[in-house]
Amino acid sequence: MPYDMLLREGRIGSMTLPTRIITGPMEKNLANRDGSIGQRYIDYLTERARGGAGLIQVESTYVDTRGMGHFYQVGCHGDHVIPGLKRVADSLHALGAKVGLELYMGGRETPSYMSMRQPIAPSVVRCEVLEPPPTPRRMTHGDIKDVIRQFTAAAGRVVEAGMDMVHLHGAHGYLLSQFLSPYSNRRTDKYGGSREKRATFALELLAAVRKVVGPDLAIGYRLSAEEYIDGGLTIEDTADFCQRLADAGIDLIDVSGGIYESFEMIIQGPESPKGGFVRNAAAIKKAVGDSVPVSVAQRLNDPEFANEVLRREGLDFISLSRAFHADPHYVAKLKEDRADEIIPCIACHHCTNLLEINVPGGCSANPHSVYERSRRIRPASQKRSILVAGGGPAGMHAARILAEQGNRVHLVEAGDELGGQMRYSSRGAVDYGYLVQYLTRQMDKLGVEVSLGTRADTGLVKSIAPDAVVVATGAVGGIPFCPFKGSPRTFDLFSAMDRPDDDWEDRVVIIGGDSVSCFVALYIAGRGAEVHVVEPGEVFSEDKLSPGRDLLMMALQRLPTIHLRHESTVEEVREGSVLIQSHAKTEQLEDVGSVVIGDRRSDNCLYDALIADDPELEIYNIGDSVAPRDIYCASHEAAEVAELIRRGPLV
Numbered sequence: 001m002p003y004d005m006l007l008r009e010g011r012i013g014s015m016t017l018p019t020r021i022i023t024g025p026m027e028k029n030l031a032n033r034d035g036s037i038g039q040r041y042i043d044y045l046t047e048r049a050r051g052g053a054g055l056i057q058v059e060s061t062y063v064d065t066r067g068m069g070h071f072y073q074v075g076c077h078g079d080h081v082i083p084g085l086k087r088v089a090d091s092l093h094a095l096g097a098k099v100g101l102e103l104y105m106g107g108r109e110t111p112s113y114m115s116m117r118q119p120i121a122p123s124v125v126r127c128e129v130l131e132p133p134p135t136p137r138r139m140t141h142g143d144i145k146d147v148i149r150q151f152t153a154a155a156g157r158v159v160e161a162g163m164d165m166v167h168l169h170g171a172h173g174y175l176l177s178q179f180l181s182p183y184s185n186r187r188t189d190k191y192g193g194s195r196e197k198r199a200t201f202a203l204e205l206l207a208a209v210r211k212v213v214g215p216d217l218a219i220g221y222r223l224s225a226e227e228y229i230d231g232g233l234t235i236e237d238t239a240d241f242c243q244r245l246a247d248a249g250i251d252l253i254d255v256s257g258g259i260y261e262s263f264e265m266i267i268q269g270p271e272s273p274k275g276g277f278v279r280n281a282a283a284i285k286k287a288v289g290d291s292v293p294v295s296v297a298q299r300l301n302d303p304e305f306a307n308e309v310l311r312r313e314g315l316d317f318i319s320l321s322r323a324f325h326a327d328p329h330y331v332a333k334l335k336e337d338r339a340d341e342i343i344p345c346i347a348c349h350h351c352t353n354l355l356e357i358n359v360p361g362g363c364s365a366n367p368h369s370v371y372e373r374s375r376r377i378r379p380a381s382q383k384r385s386i387l388v389a390g391g392g393p394a395g396m397h398a399a400r401i402l403a404e405q406g407n408r409v410h411l412v413e414a415g416d417e418l419g420g421q422m423r424y425s426s427r428g429a430v431d432y433g434y435l436v437q438y439l440t441r442q443m444d445k446l447g448v449e450v451s452l453g454t455r456a457d458t459g460l461v462k463s464i465a466p467d468a469v470v471v472a473t474g475a476v477g478g479i480p481f482c483p484f485k486g487s488p489r490t491f492d493l494f495s496a497m498d499r500p501d502d503d504w505e506d507r508v509v510i511i512g513g514d515s516v517s518c519f520v521a522l523y524i525a526g527r528g529a530e531v532h533v534v535e536p537g538e539v540f541s542e543d544k545l546s547p548g549r550d551l552l553m554m555a556l557q558r559l560p561t562i563h564l565r566h567e568s569t570v571e572e573v574r575e576g577s578v579l580i581q582s583h584a585k586t587e588q589l590e591d592v593g594s595v596v597i598g599d600r601r602s603d604n605c606l607y608d609a610l611i612a613d614d615p616e617l618e619i620y621n622i623g624d625s626v627a628p629r630d631i632y633c634a635s636h637e638a639a640e641v642a643e644l645i646r647r648g649p650l651v
Contacts, residue, residue, distance in 0.1 A: 003303050003334050005310035010317060012293060013218035013251035015098055015164055017054040020310060021331055024254075024297055024321030025057040025102035025167060025222070027073055028361045028370060029354065035062065035075020037084035042091055043372040048324055049095035052331030056092055057100045060169050063154040064147070066117045067105030067175060071358045076101060076154035085161035093162070100165030101158050102222065103151055107175035108136045108184060109260050120147075122179045122201075123186040129260040144191065144201060147175070148208050155209045159217060166213055167220040167252075168206065172266050173259025176202050177224055180241060181259075183232040199241050206248050220252035221245055222297075225280035228262035235280050239287040246291040253288065254295040254319055255281040264551050270347040270429035271555065274299050275309055282313040295319045301326075301345050303334055325351060326365045328372075340441060344434040350632045353545035364632040365435050367397065367639035375639050380405040380646045387412070387464055389456035389606055390472035392420020393631050394623025396439040397638035398470045403446035405646050410464060411448055414455040418443070420474050421624070422631065424497040428523045432631075456606055458613045468618040468645055471607040472638070475624035478512065478599030486575045489594040493520050496596045504529040505593020509578045511570045512598025513537070515544035516628075518556055520596065525561045532563045532589065533598075534570050534580055544630075570595075600628035618649050 010020045030041040037058075048056055061076045062068040068075065075081055085101070092099045108121035112134040120143055121136035139147070155166050170176035178184040179201040185192045191200050202221075209219060223241070227233040242253050257277050258265030268276055281296035288294065293316035300306040301323035309315060323330055327343035334342075343366045351361040363369035368376065384407050388399045391413030399411045417423070419436040426433030443450050454460070461469060477492025484490065491499065493516055504527045510517050513535025521531045533540065533556075540556070541549045556562050568582040578589045607621045622637040623629075 002337060002339070003307045005307045006303060006318065007335060010293070012055070012165070012220070012317075014216045015055070015218050017098065019052070019054050019331055020317050021053070022055040022295060022317050022319050023048060023053050023057055023324045024319045025059045025169070026321035026325060027059045027070060027355055028325075028351075029070060029072040029358060030360055030370060031072050031074045033071060034080065035068075035073065035077060036081045037074060037088055040370075040373070041074075042088055044370055045088060045099075046091050046095060047328040047372045049092045049097035051327070051329030052335060053097055053324060053328075054331070055098045055100060055165070057102055057165075057167055058088065060102050060104045061154070063103050063105055063150040066115050066120060067107060067110050068114050069106050069110065070114065070355060074101075076103060076157050077150070079157065082157050082161050085157065085163065089162040089164075098164040100167050100218070100220065101163055102167035102169050103154050104169030105147060105150070105175040107178045109173050110134070121175070121184065122191065123184060125184045125186065127173075127260050129263065141189075148205050151205055152208045152212045155212045159213055165218040165220060166209060167222060167254070168202075168209070169222055170202060171222045171224040171256040173224070173227070173261070176205065177233075177259065180223075180237070181227060181233045182237075183227060183229060195237060195240050199244050202241075203244060203248055206245070206250065210249060218251040220254055221250050222254040222256055224257045224259060225255050225277060225284060226257050227259045228257065228265050229259065232259065235283050238280075239284055242284045242288050246288045250292055252293050252295060252317070253284060254297065255284055256297045263547060264554060267349065267352055267547075268299055268347065269349060269551055270431040272299060272347075274302060274305050278309050278313060278315075281315055285313065285315055293317060297321065299347065303339055303342075322347065322351065325369055326363050328369070340438075341445075342438070344431065344438055346429070346431040346435050346631075348432075348631065349548035349551065350545075350630070353548045356546060362632065362636065364630070364635055367635040371639070375643065377401065377404045378646060380407050381648045383407060384467040384645070386410070386468050386470065386645060387456070387461060387466035388470045388472060390420065390474055390623070390625070391415070391418040391450070391452070392472060392474050392623065392634065393422055393435070393439070394474075394634035394638050395420070395470070395472035396443065397635045398472060398622065398642055399448045400439060400442045400446060401639055401642035402470075402645060403448050405642065407645070409446075409448045410451070410466070411443065412451045412454040412456045412460065414453070416453050418450070418452070421494075424494065425519070427497060428519060428526070458609050461610060468620070468649070469610060470641060470645075471604075471610070471619065471621045471625055472623045472634075473603045473606050473625045475600040475628040476603045478597050478601060480511075480597050482511070482570045482572060484573045488573050488575045490573070491594060491596045493517065493596065493598060493600060496520055497523065501527045506530055507589075507592050508532070508594055508596060509534060509570065509589065509592050510596040510598050513540040513564070513566070514599060515541040515549065515552060516600060517596075517598035518552055520598075521562055522555060522559070524596070525559050529593075530561045530563070532565060534565045534568045536567065536569050538566055540564055540566065600624065602627055620644070
């Protein structure tokens with residue numbers, strides 16, 4: 001049986017679950033400002049239950065506003081949240097799913113501008129990653145008792161709401177993790193020092209929560225098996241702690257990794273290997289044996305790989321967060337032997353980027369995620385003929401949704417394959433290619449007529465005579481601003497990516513430091529070249545939101561062959577040399593093999609020509625042909641335009 005390990009029954013405490021796949025507690029910025037849950041969040045969760053998720057963990061949920069991390073995070077800090085939590089439990093139970101709530105407090109990793117308070121922590125250790133970094137107050141014994149009361153009060157609300165599990169968030173450097181870690185716990189009293197003493201707070205908290213919820217409600221514990229910083233938790237520390245958790249009666253240990261100072265490990269990108277925490281989870285499973293089930297998180301959305309992890313390592317569950325965010329029907333598709341129809345998470349970090357600016361954390365791969373009600377697929381009011389020009393993510397998403405609505409869709413693509421700019425992205429981040437494969441298969445499955453090697457123009461549109469046209473022709477290379485003397489070897493961002501790997505010389509200059517230019521710099525440096533990125537502004541990748549931007553910058557700064565030249569301009573390009581200016585000082589950079597002109601500009605010629613030819617034509621422009629941006633904008637504009645077309649032309 002395919003996915004036999006993933007699709008067998010499992011148990012957590014007294015709960016029986018239909019599969020060994022659980023949803024991870026991913027924040028989405030869908031709660032109300034007071035921490036309560038409304039209909040939009042319930043729509044999101046119920047869609048995952050319809051899709052076969054057996055245990056749905058809502059998200060990391062603060063027990064006190066002093067420890068909240070985001071404005072629209074779920075809270076369990078007052079009785080006002082109980083009605084919403086009860087609606088969640090009732091809705092998911094009606095669909096056969098179990099539901100858990102992960103309780104946490106941020107401690108030293110709490111931004112003061114969120115909580116409006118000074119954070120409290122085991123010791124005065126600032127989190128320098130936060131901007132501005134707050135200075136926490138060292139917790140007294142009275143504070144510790146107070147926090148335990150807050151956790152137990154929250155656990156009582158979970159019980160009152162009729163939920164099935166309490167999950168204690170002891171990972172990612174939050175308060176429980178801070179007490180356990182020698183990096184953040186410098187105490188010398190009963191709560192600090194030895195491994196045993198540093199475990200005291202968590203074990204006291206677990207005992208207090210157990211007393212409130214009773215023997216039958218499951219309690220899980222998520223932890224960072226390693227913190228990946230000097231002086232932080234090691235696998236030896238956490239394996240010892242997990243034995244103590246098992247002895248104390250924990251029902252599930254969920255293995256993650258990292259803290260804010262090693263954020264790149266918490267939410268890993270497409271450059272990271274699959275299953276980065278599997279080795280640590282296996283060590284913890286060996287330590288606890290069969291006394292408690294162990295789950296593992298992080299880049300396990302490939303079901304074949306995840307199935308083999310369970311078989312090989314003897315682990316009990318796989319915890320998937322972003323995978324369910326991208327495809328709420330992940331489990332159902334596995335059960336129905338439709339794994340090739342799973343919408344893949346591409347690990348692009350955009351959901352996390354949006355989380356950090358306190359807006360709903362949508363998905364680049366699935367524009368319906370967090371828009372379950374407003375963007376659900378509905379039949380078209382009348383079946384129409386739609387021409388889509390461009391086979392990148394914007395065009396393919398538009399074609400997919402329009403076809404699902406029941407329209408006749410014809411997609412034309414000038415190139416000889418589908419994918420657009422994602423074909424380039426996939427060379428440095430293979431996960432992007434999985435989305436191209438998914439969308440390409442959807443064209444065939446949904447009966448979209450695809451014409452490759454066909455450039456759309458006004459004549460083609462007239463010959464097809466569609467009811468509406470969607471232009472998704474993407475972007476082209478940037479414009480050179482500096483003088484080029486002689487015959488220097490130059491490329492734009494796209495022709496640079498098409499260049500054979502072996503052709504790159506020892507030294508390359510890229511003019512412009514936007515995020516795509518920086519991505520190309522990484523790609524070229526990976527082919528053995530020394531790359532100089534010249535950016536007039538103070539900041540590189542300024543067009544990309546953090547933390548995605550921060551992770552990209554870390555990758556650039558790790559490579560000694562990449563030189564980031566900010567507040568600099570290229571004044572002249574000659575064959576073999578480039579003149580660079582910074583603060584009125586010039587430098588002639590010699591032995592330059594080639595120059596890449598950064599930036600992109602919209603390819604909106606077709607859109608303009610069609611409007612000029614027929615002002616009454618129903619036409620829509622989406623994606624980079626509007627303005628060069630990212631895959632998130634492409635897919636979401638596709639969904640918005642498909643809904644406009646579904647409703648019919650405005651009269």
